Amino acid sequence: MHADDQPHHGSASDEGPAMKDSETLWTIQEVAAYLRVPVATIYQWRHRRSGPPGRRVGRYVRFDPGDVRAWFNARDNGVA
Numbered sequence: 001m002h003a004d005d006q007p008h009h010g011s012a013s014d015e016g017p018a019m020k021d022s023e024t025l026w027t028i029q030e031v032a033a034y035l036r037v038p039v040a041t042i043y044q045w046r047h048r049r050s051g052p053p054g055r056r057v058g059r060y061v062r063f064d065p066g067d068v069r070a071w072f073n074a075r076d077n078g079v080a
Contacts, residue, residue: 052067
């Protein structure tokens with residue numbers, strides 16, 4: 001993993017209002033691990049605009065853990 005691909009560890013003033021002080025932004029790899037899906041699936045969802053909302057930070061994509069959890073909880077609970 002590239003050093004610049006690490007999660008952001010800024011102060012609370014650097015984070016958006018939805019972020020808790022103890023949370024850091026997640027990488028695509030961390031979102032995939034949380035959802036237990038392949039990283040490629042996260043990229044496919046982003047391409048289709050159907051996955052959890054992420055934000056570009058330079059050339060990287062970062063995810064607010066609260067946004068990922070909210071996206072997951074809003075999903076249809078129907079059986080696949």
